[in-house]
Amino acid sequence: MKNLLIYLKNYKKECVLAPLFKMLEAIFELLVPLVMASVIDVGIARGDISYIIKMCLIMVLLGVVGLISAVTAQYFSAKAAAGFGTAVRHALFAHIQRLSFSNQDKLGDSTLITRMTSDINQAQSGVNMVLRLFLRSPFIVFGAMIMAFTIDVPSAVIFVVIIPLLSIVVFGVMAVSIPLYKKVQGGLDAVTQSVRENLTGVRVIRAFHLESQERERFCKRTEELTHMQMFVGKISGMLNPVTYVMINAATAYLIYKGALRVDVGVITQGEVVALVNYMGQILVELIKLANLIITVTKAIACGNRIQSVLEVPEGEADVYPAAVDATEKSDDEMVVFSHVGLTYQGAGGESLTDISFTAKKGETIGVIGGTGSGKTSLVHLIPGFYPYTAGSIRIAGRELSDYSKEELRDKIGIVMQKAVLFQGTIRENLCWGKENATEEELMEALKTAQALEVVEKKEGGLDAVVSQGGKNFSGGQKQRLTIARALVRKPEILILDDSASALDFATDAALRQAIAGLKETPTVFIVSQRASSIRYADKILVLEDGELAAVGKHEELLDNCEVYQEIYYSQFPEEKQKGENVHG
């Protein structure tokens, strides 16, 4: 949290002034009982009505000044808090954008979103509360005590006794009940989970006829929750009665002590009233203070969580293994993998092992394998999403590690497995590929991606609205648009990561043909589970458990790669018979 405070640096003035004005307000509030005391001692005792009116006007004045200083304080603290929140939000968002893929995976989307939203909101309101109340409450508590001392020292001693006692009770009850409340929350979560599971899994639960078992489970959880709630209620319910007794006992003592002092003529009746008033002010503020501490602790916890995200090193230069380039360079090579291995951060073993192949300019490379065989990991190495941990990769004749991220990603158009469109228009989405693309370029890309009809069908054409997550497009439409987006930048390397899965065969084929027919044919990587999609590739990489089972053309693989045969025949069983006939 501490390091977050630098985001308050533009609001130093506000951070000083807010508590200061708050303190002023408290001082004026503390003066009121004294004025009242003199009303009693001077005004009433002497029957001086004009004095009474004068004093009361002073009280109004104190009220007005108090109000003004409070309003000023609130404004400054609101300003500082809003500014703080805005600055942290900006810093965190910018930071998240620069995180490496490994770190993004480690932190997780939902965590980052929570940090960006509710955590920052809580930290912001924490700053606001601290500026407003953190000085006010202690100031009133101790101010009341000091004021009491200015009236009469022996009477005021009771304040010194009662304030720590009250604090112990207030904070003690809270210290005991807060962990209990956490437990209650846990109990409530369990109950909620039961309900949710029985709704989301209703078919399975009913299919297994588990209804009565589930009801028992729910009842048990609910009973537990109720018991916990009543138990915590009993404890936290003690706070008010106990403090009430204490504060009144102190008042009673104060009256007795005051009576003794008045009797010997040290203080006056009005001053006793003032002492009693001060006693009354303490309790309210102590309870406020305790609540404030809870809020602040929460805010600090949120702040620390934000801080820990900010501390994740950003844009760190990915560490690549020293290049031991064994393969010979040739002019028409585009992507060369040489004994490449990949171990994800924090993973136990390698996800890719000893991958070697060469993709020439304009070639189409198919990548196939079962789920979890490493297909996506392999193509993600090319744009440097993750740093490989063994071997070397050469792109267009240069070591991948020599490229800057921008340089590399400018060369590459990638279509990810999950087709993502952003809120906006089709045009805006396509222009992600190239900022200032002309209408013609966009149309060309759409045509190649077989997406022209998608745009033509939508009202508004290129300017048709895309709703959040592209919900107003079907899976196949989204895939074609994301392909067009990648094509707009006319990449040298095009990576299609299972991005035609929702397209029918004819469109899939037309797409591949159109890409092959481009003027400057990019080197294309097609990742797919479908044998038909990669069948005509110049080279097919067959992956199994992160290793390259075989490289070759369709016919070769069908002849001598068992894994490929299994995949292919599982999709084309009738071919299997043919194949067996030929070979048999």
Added chain:
Amino acid sequence: MAKNKKQSGTLKKLMRYIRKYTWLIMASLLFAAISAILTLYVPILTGRAIDCIVAAGQVDFQGIFSIIKTMLIVVCITAAAQWLMNVCNNRITYQIVRDMRMDAFAKIEILPLKYLDAHSYGELVSRVIADADQVADGLLMGFTQFFTGIITILGTLCFMVSIHYKIALVVICITPVSLFVASFIAKRTFTMFKRQSETRGEQTALVEEMVANQKVVQAFGREEQVLGRFDEINGRLQKYSLEATFFSSLTNPCTRFVNSLVYTGVGIFGAVSAVMGQISVGQLASFLSYANQYTKPFNEISGVVTELQNALACAGRILDLIEEEPQVPEDKDAAVLHDVRGNVTLEHVDFSYTKEQNLIKDFNLKVLPGQRIAIVGPTGCGKTTLINLLMRFYDVDGGAITVDCEDIRHITRGSLRTSYGMVLQETWLREGTILDNIKMGVSHATREDVIQAAKASHAHSFIKRLPKGYDTWITEDGGGLSQGQKQLLCIARVMLSLPPMLILDEATSSIDTRTELKIQNAFAKMMEGRTSFIVAHRLSTIKEADAILVMKDGHILEQGNHEELLRQNGFYAKLYNSQFTATQRMPEEKNYQ
């Protein structure tokens, strides 16, 4: 009018829950009254004590001692009453919430799927959890607060009037100003808060969109532009947030100021009256402390009213759920299926989800024991609906479905459903260990049984590699498991329970073709002698079926085995030629309509 009627109806139903705790409520009210009155009595005692302290040598110690004694007793009783009231309230609220939740849950277990499918789960969960809490907090706490508030106000008035009615009048006249100020600020801030939360929503939407797809943003190098959009919203948020925070934080200082006016007013009038000998200094002190407290119950009550309305709305929602029509109860003499042979017939079945749209009309099908039925057809043709009917998740509108010659409406739901092993495309796992999840249907299964089933479903190899193997804890959405792995677990679950009939609805849609092939073999072994219904898009599964039902718009268009249907050269042949040869997949179908 209608709204009032609905509210009073809700109240009446709510009374059923409250009535059980009548005595506790009476006790709570009694304690509330005691503590409110006694709390008000203390300032009077303090005032009297102060009157005993006049000046040097004029102190009535006798009086002070007896007053202090009374005061201590009163305070102790008050504290005890407060605590007891608290305990009563806790008992009432938490137990009523518990009762409502249990009833609501019991109802969920017997609600027809028609209802559950038509409502969002999130909404139903929030009825059982949040709404129930709101009822407790708002209605019951609101009620006690309201009651205490009224007693306090009336008590204060009585005490004040009994001391000096003119000064009481001052307090009564100035107090509304405080309420007015508070409501004025609340109204103004409402729009500001709305603007703030709207902008926050806008920003959250952007954050969610961009953070979730950060990799795309980086792949296209769009960080700067995205940050620009973010900053624009952020700037607006700063402005609105400042306004909302500032104006809302004015409430406290402003009401405090009005309070100080009341205090001063009492001061002037009280002091003047004291000078004229109408009241004593002690009484003035009592007055002053009343003036300090008087506005508090008003502010509380005004808050309570909105909370009460809100709570009543919440009560309406959860009570509606509790009162919802349950599924048709089982016949008393409903048959329990034993040793199912697997004869399934559908005779003239009519069914539709909505009255306007007929989905299945006059559907007939006869399945012999051990037959394998594949169901194919385009999206929305009624494939999944058929499964809903077979499992009796929905009842037929007309006609009948029988299992072993018994109408399924005369069979207990439990025995009918457990006769089927069902694997759906939409996987569902519960929070717990892998082991628990696999043995969900067979609670007495041993670890060995579970491992055996997992091996049969080819789930064993991936489970083995998990950090804690079969004892790995998984969350509700399956946590780190892939969709395919989740499907494997669901298949293992059915393989363990080995029911006499099977329903597979796109059960292997997320599993790669090689693994699928292996599972198919396991299924094939399992399906030997078991009647099975298979919704599938992959050719291999369909081709080996004993009968293929080609469905379109709720009708069986064609029926026969693969070769027969191809020879017919009808819809199936068309589907086969256009879809299967091309992509090996049928058009994607949603799991439920």
